[in-house]
Amino acid sequence: MNDFRDDPQRVVDKVSSLISESPSTSELVGLRFVLSRAYSALVLHDLALQQADAALNTIDPEAEPWLYHHLALAKAEALDGLGRAQRAEKLARDALVWARQNQETEMQAHALSTMGYLKLTLSATDEALSFFQKGYSLSQRENLRLKPEDFAAMIGLVHEYREEYELAVPYFEQAETYYRQNNIRLELANTLFGLGQAYANTDDVEEGLRLLLESAHLAIDINDVQGAAYSYQAIASALVRQGERDAASSYLEDALTLFAQAKNPFMQIGVLLEQANIALIEGNPATAMTFIDKTEALAKGDSFLPHRIKINEMRSRVFAAKGEFEKAYVLMLENQKANQRLQKEQNGQRLLELKTRFEVEQQQAQNDLLKEQNLRQQTQLQNEQKMQRYSIALVFMLIVICALMFWLYNNGRQHQRRLENLANEDGLTRLKTRRKTLEDVEQQLGLAYRHNDYFSLAILDLDHFKDINDKYGHQVGDDVLRAFGELAVNAFRSTDIIGRIGGEEFLFAFPHTSGDDAEDMLKQFAESVKHIPENINTPQLALSVSIGLVSAASASTSTQLIANADAALYKAKSSGRDKLVVFS
Numbered sequence: 001m002n003d004f005r006d007d008p009q010r011v012v013d014k015v016s017s018l019i020s021e022s023p024s025t026s027e028l029v030g031l032r033f034v035l036s037r038a039y040s041a042l043v044l045h046d047l048a049l050q051q052a053d054a055a056l057n058t059i060d061p062e063a064e065p066w067l068y069h070h071l072a073l074a075k076a077e078a079l080d081g082l083g084r085a086q087r088a089e090k091l092a093r094d095a096l097v098w099a100r101q102n103q104e105t106e107m108q109a110h111a112l113s114t115m116g117y118l119k120l121t122l123s124a125t126d127e128a129l130s131f132f133q134k135g136y137s138l139s140q141r142e143n144l145r146l147k148p149e150d151f152a153a154m155i156g157l158v159h160e161y162r163e164e165y166e167l168a169v170p171y172f173e174q175a176e177t178y179y180r181q182n183n184i185r186l187e188l189a190n191t192l193f194g195l196g197q198a199y200a201n202t203d204d205v206e207e208g209l210r211l212l213l214e215s216a217h218l219a220i221d222i223n224d225v226q227g228a229a230y231s232y233q234a235i236a237s238a239l240v241r242q243g244e245r246d247a248a249s250s251y252l253e254d255a256l257t258l259f260a261q262a263k264n265p266f267m268q269i270g271v272l273l274e275q276a277n278i279a280l281i282e283g284n285p286a287t288a289m290t291f292i293d294k295t296e297a298l299a300k301g302d303s304f305l306p307h308r309i310k311i312n313e314m315r316s317r318v319f320a321a322k323g324e325f326e327k328a329y330v331l332m333l334e335n336q337k338a339n340q341r342l343q344k345e346q347n348g349q350r351l352l353e354l355k356t357r358f359e360v361e362q363q364q365a366q367n368d369l370l371k372e373q374n375l376r377q378q379t380q381l382q383n384e385q386k387m388q389r390y391s392i393a394l395v396f397m398l399i400v401i402c403a404l405m406f407w408l409y410n411n412g413r414q415h416q417r418r419l420e421n422l423a424n425e426d427g428l429t430r431l432k433t434r435r436k437t438l439e440d441v442e443q444q445l446g447l448a449y450r451h452n453d454y455f456s457l458a459i460l461d462l463d464h465f466k467d468i469n470d471k472y473g474h475q476v477g478d479d480v481l482r483a484f485g486e487l488a489v490n491a492f493r494s495t496d497i498i499g500r501i502g503g504e505e506f507l508f509a510f511p512h513t514s515g516d517d518a519e520d521m522l523k524q525f526a527e528s529v530k531h532i533p534e535n536i537n538t539p540q541l542a543l544s545v546s547i548g549l550v551s552a553a554s555a556s557t558s559t560q561l562i563a564n565a566d567a568a569l570y571k572a573k574s575s576g577r578d579k580l581v582v583f584s
């Protein structure tokens, strides 16, 4: 890429041969871009423009903005060289805005340099300096193809344009060192030219001429015809100042030929004015006028306004030298007006530039704000989503924990109930166990005593149960006991206490029940017991029950009450069984 800044002619030859080998469309665009820039470096701007336009015609700016703006910059450079800087400015500014918005620093640096050169062509040196200085800072921050030394050379050029030669020297020297070290010959030749001119315009004319000659030789080496022409022109100016006008004239003639060859009207005008100046100094106003007349054909178009002012200035001087003072005066007045117009135009342009810059910066600020808002909203959304996810997870976890706790609780309760049942319920008859029966009796009896209420208690024992077992088998014995339990549960109230306290021995307790009522109920129950054998399909079996009944009033404790019931039972058994005896 740096080749065209070293030996652009070689690049032209190489790229031209590549183009002749019919490359693909996309390759061709790239080749044309390089070729355009190489032509620009050789100051062959019309050829540079042709290549840039040819490439631009084949691409879609919307689809390939990066490529489009690069090519637009190449075109802007070519237009600048052709004196159409104002047209070029829009292309370069668009590229700069796009590059900034898309953080394309390489293109940004290129656009800054192009904008600077355009401003310099338009004599807006403040703006030119500002663009180059921005480029300088950018290239210091980023590692780009255009180095700070390149921008130093550009800044030197602005100072030189303003005739601030001493300010220009350190910038050119910075660039010179870099170009020598890296052997970038075209740029070295250009920089030596600038440096030489700076010296030639200060006290050290000898050093200036030496540097300008080195620049010219270097330019010839790399076929940079115009570069050599610039050097010749500068050498001539220095020689004129030293009074060596003959030597100067021959350098100017060479320079003019080379600039004409390169179709560079600006420089042709400059050389012709220089030649006119020499003729004037030598007292040949007629010769001077012929040089000036030659410039008229060249200075056509808006971009030549500053040059036309210079031409008229010279023409006015020639009129004065010829003694035609009136003509000289009128021309001077016209020139002053033209100069004012130019100043006004430049001020207008500056205003426009400031306005555009303000708008671009405002847009940029707005974009940044929108970006920030977007980012904030996104973060907020993400946080909300995260919170939502956490909440869902938390609720889910709580549900799981609750379900687990409920299951554990339920399971525990069931387990407890099972244990309680095991402890409180007799497995065979489903009646209360001995422990539970005595416990309930104790409790209910307590209440009865406290409230002075009825409470009856009976102990029941199946008669000759051993015989049943022995005769019909243990299984039938079990069936009898089971049927007895079922019968008892169905016969009495749920508030009555019905328990099995021994193998075939039962305790029934009846709260709020008098002894007489209990006696009636039990007798009826004893009759029902006799039907159990039929219900368990063993009708031949004779089943009866002996009962000892007591009322709460017969004792003051449960133990005593049960003992009394037992005593009554004993009586029932011993008096022949199948009896109910009330303790008395």
Ligand SMILES: Nc1nc2c(ncn2[C@@H]2O[C@H](COP(=O)(O)OP(=O)(O)OP(=O)(O)O)[C@@H](O)[C@H]2O)c(=O)[nH]1
Residues within 6 Å of the ligand: 428, 461, 462, 463, 464, 465, 466, 467, 469, 473, 474, 475, 476, 477, 478, 481, 502, 503, 504, 573, 577
């Ligand atoms: N099938 C069965 N027999 C039981 C169960 N519990 C106790 N027995 C039996 O019941 C019988 C009780 O006999 P005993 O105490 O002599 O009294 P009995 O034969 O009823 O005689 P009396 O009470 O004097 O009428 C014993 O043979 C025990 O083995 C049981 O759960 N199932």
